[in-house]
Amino acid sequence: MRFDLNVDQQTFATVLGQMLQGAAFAPVEGWGRYDLGTALEAQFDAGGFFDAAAEPDLGPVAAALMVHDVAGVPVCFELAASALIRPFLGRDVPRPLAVRVDGQPGALRYLPQARGIVEIGETVRYADLPDGAAQPVDSLYAYPMGELTDPEALDWQTLDADPAKLRALWQVATAAELTGVLRAGLDAVLAHVRDRRQFGQPLGAFQGVQHRLANAAVEIEGARLMMLRAAQRQAPGDAALALGRAQEITNAITYDLHQFMGAMGLTLEHPLHRWTYRAKLLKAEMGGMGAAYLSYATDRWGAP
């Protein structure tokens, strides 16, 4: 039992941290809710960051930490699937990559950019996405969202990959991204309540504010550690529990984050929505906390 990173993971985290510092918030013209970080994505590509999980000294733990940390910047690009699914498909596929689980209907994140799609169900299938295979849709969520034009028209190929392991990895990836956006939202709100004064003192000096933010910190940290354990083990029970926990804590925390940011947090001039409106999508991923907890219950206590 040890919680420190190995030397390679530490170096990786440091370099990553430096790269992420460049990603600043800027409002997007025309009421845009997300800002595609194409420059950062190109840097990741050049530096081989998308393949971290396949490096023996980095592995899924470093990749999950990367997804978590990148979720904290106010720009976005497809990373979770590239970092934690793509290296485990048993063949080369292009990225950006979209993921669909159990034939879930409706829009998927990053589908407008994606050049391939993985479907995790009873088996694992993959299809290239030629031009026109997906169309962007408007969305409340702070992601580029898109729908498949005709899913059955795609050239699906069944992969020789373990669906249980890929499902666990996608749960880890989602939990990593979700704990990352919650942590970043919390940090933004902490900065705000330290500065903003009302009634002659900083908002953050009021105990009613302090305790709710302290509770949020406790819960996010617990979920983050569960996510990291699941990243190490890639076992169905650990992964389901980690995702379920992250999804469970999301509602109360996102409301509190907006609450303490006041009206400013509801504007597109402030980045808070970039995290909370990603959280709102991620908390429903793979059926949400109910589905995650049911699958954990079966793993731990047997089928009903």
Place this chain on the structure above:
Amino acid sequence: MDFDWTEEDAAYRARIRDFLARTLPANWDEIARHGPGSPEQTEFSLTFCPKLADEGLLVPHWPADWGGADRPPWEHFILGEEMWRAGEPRGAQYMNVNWIGPVLMRYGSDAQKAQYIPPMAEGRAIWCQGFSEPNAGSDLASLRTRAIRDGADYVINGQKIWTSYAGLASTCFLLAQTGGADGGRAGIAIFLVPMDTPGIEVRAIPSLIGHGDIHEVFFTDVRVPATARLGAEGEGWTIISYALANERVGIPRYEMGAATLDTMVAELQARGQFSDSIVRSRAAQAAAACEAARLQVYRVVDGRSRGQAPGTESNLARVAVVGAERAVADFGMDFLPDAFSGSGHDALLSHHERAIVTGIAAGATEIQLNLVARQHLNLPKGA
């Protein structure tokens, strides 16, 4: 990062479980059900802890000079998990093992060490902790019990409350003001007071948490020699801060919670009531709360095992542990309400009584949240 146990750790855990399976009597659940501070459990500890000591499992993390084997913090922690999982058969003596012994080793006089440490290492000493008072709970430094120097002695007057184990303890680890009553932190000193000293009166307080668990302790002109003082006058606060720094996560409560959750699920399965999705997902939700607490506690132990000073992680862990205990207790009461009436569910009753104190005993959750807010999140102090 490595979230799995080494083979050595796993073997150590197996050895403890094996010892418990061989040593705990058939009616152990019934004994444990009376509460951790009950006369039943306290008396039991006086036969159980010597056996643990013989096995080298009472104070293995203590230095060899004091009957230990210099074993690492993780082993001490695994031992605590297994004991707590089993309902803490060490009773009050877990305190000796965790902090009273180590504090005496560091701050005690030679005579104090010689008098008090060997009986602890043999498993024959019951201590109580005389900190809280009627008007000094969370604000412990406002305590008013006085110890006034009188020649070679101190004369102690005042009242303690909520004192666990006081009914059967042989010695009290007592906090008192040596100057005026308003001395605050700077005026506090520690006294090691034999509980049979004239002038001490103990009254049990009927409570929701087990028979004979908490007490009032009255001190009326209690005379102790100055050699009963631990450390210097005014040094009390420093010493207890050191002593309790690791105690925030000293009790691995999530472990008993997780074990009790399995017992609850087994009972529901036996009744054919564990196929409902609502019940199943609530059970998993409670398990998630236990794991969130477990990993935060493990991180604190990990820091300790590398010799890092305790940081704010222990405050976060304490808060998480409260959530875990409540989630398990609530699950039981929601889906096995009948287990809390009548008999036959000792393990659940015993967990419940331990769980409901978690947010209060050893410091209220709100105090931990204050510390998380101020020290971990760097939020400003109020006006």
